[in-house]
Amino acid sequence: MNALPLLFVVVASVALADDRRSGYEFMSRSTQAMQDDDMSNPAMLWVLDGEALWKAGKPSCASCHADMKGVAARYPAVSSGRLVNLEQRINLCRTEQQLVKPYAYESKELLSLTAYIALQSRGMPIAVKDDPAVQKGKALYEQRQGQLNMSCAQCHDQQAGRHLGGSVIPQGHPTGYPIYRLEWQTLGSLERRLRNCLIGIRAEPYGYGAPEMVELELYLMSRARGMKMDAPGVRP
Amino acid sequence: MAARALLRVPQRARRGEVIEIRALISHIMETGFRHSERGASIARDIITSFRCTYNGTEIFRARFYPAIAANPFITFTTIATESGTLRFEWSGDNEFTASESAAIMVE
């Protein structure tokens, strides 16, 4: 048997690099510099608050949990039979364990806690578990919608690296969330960013915490599986 | 929650060395030029002044206008003259004040 074709296949698959790139790599050098230094990254202001919240209340988060290493890298995940993102998981702890009111989506408190938790996954590979919901998220990602009749895939799979107006289109990997988005001049969640995208294509944005949102988040995280988290990031 | 600040000040320096200081503080820096969805003007709410003192002597001062981005960030330099305390003070609209300190050891 001629071994040459086999050798060629082996060499080809070894040479196949992972060409997935974090949104960080699509940013200008000066925006990257904002993220690089923890004392200059505005997102770290929320981490300070998150650290304080982690230790506050009776019972506090700290009284049950040692640390949150790798946690953000595993969400969305199934908890008590339900697919939840990190924000929802925090609120489940609040209502069921701490017996307090849940934090509102995009509230300063919830953002601070998710920033503090996400920081503890920085540098770690995204490790969401496989789940049937990934396929639901994939379908949402690939479906055309809105007045512009566009799908996420069209920009972020097919046109990534090219420009939309003055902005470079990233690949859409959520490695940096929650992010300090320069456009918002504040910290925000992946869901907020997805709502921006949906409004951008003139589609009805899914509500915060909607099943479609969490399925989409799960698909994006599973598509980015293995990529290193760089949260909390800065993005344009 | 109160304003949060992050400072980058070298812990130690040689006497005469020019050191770089960075200060970042949380603040919305509402310009006063925005309008609500109903067309009502949103009042200005910015930090207007920042100063840094080194063992009590002012070594840097800045006046901020609405064109300074939210969560104001500033980098400046000073000569490390002696060990002691660098104090940072911010003030602005609506009687906003904040202050932070950092120690420096100068050899």
Next chain:
Amino acid sequence: MNRRIFVLSLALAPWMRTARADAMHDAMSAVLQGATPREGRVTIELPPLVENGNTVPFSVSVESPMTERDHVRSIHVFNEKNPQPNIGDFFLGPRAGRAAVSTRIRLADTQTVVALAQMSDGSWWSGSASVIVTLAACTEIN
């Protein structure tokens, strides 16, 4: 007298001068109090194409020995197209070591940013930089 006083303002043909360029001109006059700045020694660093006009990294530096006898007293930064012409004023002195300040600014549109620096001998120097600002892709409606 050197009539190239205001790097941008007087260089504009009358038909190019907008209300905002006048506002910048007036704001600069208020600081100069009749003095004439010379172009040079002041360097502004801005990205040529800005990723988002809401938060633009900005640096200004002035060539100066920064000694007791010869130093930069203050740097005043202006913009051409924002609703308000001032950006920031920075007060230095011989203890600064270097005349270099960085911050993050808001730029409403493609425009020119001008910095005026006053030296310890009372003289004024100026520098400017132009920057392209585009709108962000995909925002919220509010």
